[in-house]
Amino acid sequence: MSTPLLKIEGLGHVYGARRGLFGTSPAFRALTGIDISIARGESFGLVGESGSGKTTLTRNILGLERPSEGHVLFDGHPVIDLGRGGERRLRRRMQIVFQDPQASLDPRMTIHDTIAEALVVHGPDLGIARSGYTRRVLDLLEAVGLGREHLYRHPHEFSGGQRQRINIARALAVEPELLILDEPTSALDVSVQADILNLLQRLQKELGLTYFFISHDLGVIRYTCDRVAVIERGRIVEQGPVAEIFDTPSQEYTRKLMDAIPDPDPDLSPLRRLG
């Protein structure tokens, strides 16, 4: 068996007790005993209630938080304590697309500069010369379905869906192997969401990417992921192929999540029946 691209073993995270200006916040355990293994080329979904620890887990994967127990291995190597060069190289191989496309783009920079900025940092590792940046930016925009007329525009001139494509283009610029997507489509209307999900699937086929996909929308997870883990209060309560987990959930908690999905058929509204 080959090395999994991402391996999380016995991961625990405790937010430390902190003394602030007005008193102390007690320590808080956000994650306990997380074991996840993701193979190269796989799409892995993570679902769970608000506050269950999803964002905390991604921060540990990215090496932005130090685990309290256990470890995260990326391609066999720990993601923490790498030194400057090691960290830069890791940053390139693992990219994240955040939920809010607006907040993650600098409003003063053109789209060209936004994407080229990533190349300035990582270009040397990728063997791309400065003279090749614009060419590469154009290729990336094309990959996400944006034409060259957009090259010198600023973020506010784009709709939410277009901005999210720009975010994806920027993440792809450095040829990552793992793409972490934290609610990448929840700010978008369903037709734009469909475009982006289809784009992600196409890119996965073409580039062999691995996805770690967080979403509250179980429909989105079903459509995009091979396997899914359900997290409750910092613990994984079940994990397996999406069809299996969603069709025959073994946990009450998962069933509760499934039942809470609002159905687009108004006749099935329990609220309306009461009202």
Add this chain to the structure above:
Amino acid sequence: MALLDISDLHLSMRSFEGETPILKGIDLTVERGQIWGVVGETGSGKSLTGLTISRLLPTTTARYTGGQVRFDGKDVLRASDREMRALRGGRIGMIFQDPTTNLNPSFRIGTQMVDAALHAARDKPEILGLTGRESRRARRRAAWDASVALLESFGLHDAADRMTRFPHEFSGGMRQRVLIAMAMIGQPDLLIADEPTTALDVSVQSQILRLIHRLVEERNIGVMFITHNLGVVAQLCSHVAVMYRGRIVERGPVTSVLKAPEHIYTRALMDAIPTARAQMDTLRGIDGPLRDRIEAEIAATAKEAAA
């Protein structure tokens, strides 16, 4: 008299490239007891419509080129700044789309909730069970207690302890619940909620939907609920308006619009929803040919209306 009456609203936004028309004749009436879902394309003007009602767009960039907005008969676009300040957080409750603009990172959650409650209680002391003659301390105490009770009812456990925390110590979904509670604490007559449940998991979401539904039943308020989630609209709303590029292209009772959508854009939206209950091979977005057909249908309708 309708609670909210928007008629033929036209709005342009200025930038250095000139002025762009954004809203192109919006008509929408919200009566008490109605929950209007507003859905539509990203960038179609849903948020700007919502912000217009409480007049929160910057006068430097927003220009109203026609139409009017009446809240309980009052002409909102021509009201004084003082009148608008009293309405916001008082009779009109708002939840904004961008959560970062809503909570100040440097103040405790409790401080921000209590301020919102006291602001609303200036005109309506009864919302805190007061008469208006109590001491400052008694008012703060009442505002604190009301905030804790409201947060608990939104499923935030240990609310009294949570109130002493700062926003960064909350998960995204917890912050969102605080924002909804802040919009509700003034017991508004009209609630404008812009994507209020987008950051929430489905179980918290259904809890919030039940709460909003209960408020409408009990207090007969009107709601404008902006969302991308047609499932939420189907479950919660009595009516729905579908927006596309600055216009409402279809509207009506939820049961008729979602069960038998007439406009091609509404149908395209319904087709693009992924489901968790079955595996789907393809999802259809809006590609070039489909977009052309949508534009053609809109042009045809406009011609009909003009004739």
